[in-house]
Amino acid sequence: MSAPMLAIEAVSAAYGAVQALREVSLEVRAKEIVTLVGANGAGKSTLLMTICGDPRARTGRILFEGRDITRLPTHQIMRLGLAQVPEGRRVFPRMSVMENLLMGAQVAGHDPAPLLEQVFALFPRLKERQAQRGGTLSGGEQQMLAIGRALMSKPRLLLLDEPSLGLAPLIVRQIFAAIRDLNEREGLTVLLVEQNAYQALRLAHRGYVLVNGRITLAGAGQDLLAMPEVRDAYLGGGH
């Protein structure tokens, strides 16, 4: 088996005295969708942030495509071919949709036109709204914009932090369909952090369950879905 695209090896991280991650190890192989599920405050978002170098890992190593990125500055990590869709979308509210998207291609140094085309094909809504301010979009559209913006850097690995946050079920399905589409057609590797464990595990090839900063379970998405402890803890006993 080839080396994983992203390997996290016994990483611990903390905010001041608060230990958020305890010796977390996981890996994401090329062309995979891997999801990380867990309750509020389990450390899911922290893990994504730690991959990006903020907060830094106190111990352990993070390897991206075989390269140690544990100590690289954030902006350099983000130029290596991974992109993050941050929690809460964080689109630039007073900038237009088009400007938001171009910000994504800013540091990549390639022609943004073909990527723009691709993003508009994936989310036709964004093309309609390209002149509108980011802040005036609906929640779902903002999520599309945040994903589109991340795709503009032509990443090989996409880190998605809670894309379903505060969205109606119908929109969530649309977003998840888009993620599946990107994975199947473009071969994009995805690490998805989600509270919506049911949807996330159904979408993902593999999943990890994070509890209090530790990985407690790992396995194929469907297998995890079937496990009673996962069902009880995250799926409300059944679905």
Add this chain to the structure above:
Amino acid sequence: MSGEVAAITMANRPAVAAAAMKDAAITALVAAGLFIPIVGLRTDVGADGALFVRQRWDDVAILVVLAFFGRLGLVTWRGLRGERRPASAARAEALRRAGTFVAPLLLGLAVALPFIPGTGRYELDLGILVLTYVMLGWGLNIVVGLAGLLDLGYVAFYAVGAYSYALLATTFGLSFWICLPLAGIMAAFWGILLGFPVLRLRGDYLAIVTLAFGEIIRVVLINWVSLTGGPNGITGIPRPTFFGLPFSMSGEPGTFAGFFGIEPSPVHRVIFLYYLILALALLTNWVSIRMRRQPLGRAWEAMREDEIACRSLGINIRNTKLTAFAIGAMFGGFAGAFFATRQGFISPESFTFIESAIILAIVVLGGMGSQIGIAIAAMVMIGGFEVFRDLDEYRMLVFGGVMVLIMVVRPRGLVGSRTPTVALGTRRAIGAEHVGQGRG
């Protein structure tokens, strides 16, 4: 439709009136609480030299009544106006359209000003003053309006530019055109120096540090007597020459008047200074507009919007902040050099906090990020100062009143809208090919 609105307004009237009465009563109470100790009791020196407390209850009563009716009027007006809000969208649109005419009109007026009949020395001097503040406003706008870094010490860079020019010119006899870029570089260097310690600060914390920075520069200028002349300042700063031709009343061949064979006049220099600051201000404007379309300028704006999102997109926040500080400071330095050569004399007194406050007020009143808004705000504020000169100390009162009024009526500044820097079809970088496809 309008009948409907009127009916709603009529129905709301009693509610509005009741709310206004309640609000005004509370205001009157607060005013009474404030004015009874502040105005009501006053210590005076009596005939025998001892202090005694004088009571002024009638003054307190007048003030409280004024506060009551002022608040009542304001709340009632706002309450009745509230239902007609949707009109503001149309008004903003009309304003935006008017803006396309206003900018060229103002520019034409600015270029033609020295030749308009009736323009004398006073008008030109005022024009120079206004343009200096327009330039400072545009310079600070890069830091505050575009990059979103609240800088309360902008005057420091103005001072650095002025002292750089003054010292270089008086010590080494360098000409204005050599000193100008040097002054700009000096100021930019100090901008970076300020930038480093405040990289991690935002909002009010940043404001406090920049405020302190402005004061530090001023205090150093006062106390470093051997270099800066301390409170006495620097005198005898060389006046500008017309690319080597001095402005002199003698009319000799080597002077401006002699070279062009015209009657020597002191107005020549003023006109030259006027066009100089106009050119410098336009340069600032041009650079700002160009920068906004560049990746760096877009990164500034994105940083103002959301720093974390910026970092997630691979933007180097440190460099982005430092360049904003440096480029903003550079234009402050240019303006400072101009100020020094125009005055011929500078002292630390010209670079107090109030200058920073005025420049910041211009940027905020203009609507942060709007070039034309800042130009208009500078005209209103600096011109307004001059117009109300006869009011002496009361002009600060007028000034404050106008500020409050503008912030109530247009809380986002005179021109609060922001035009996107890119759109499909108009910009080469995006390419026209997928406009033609018309997908989506």
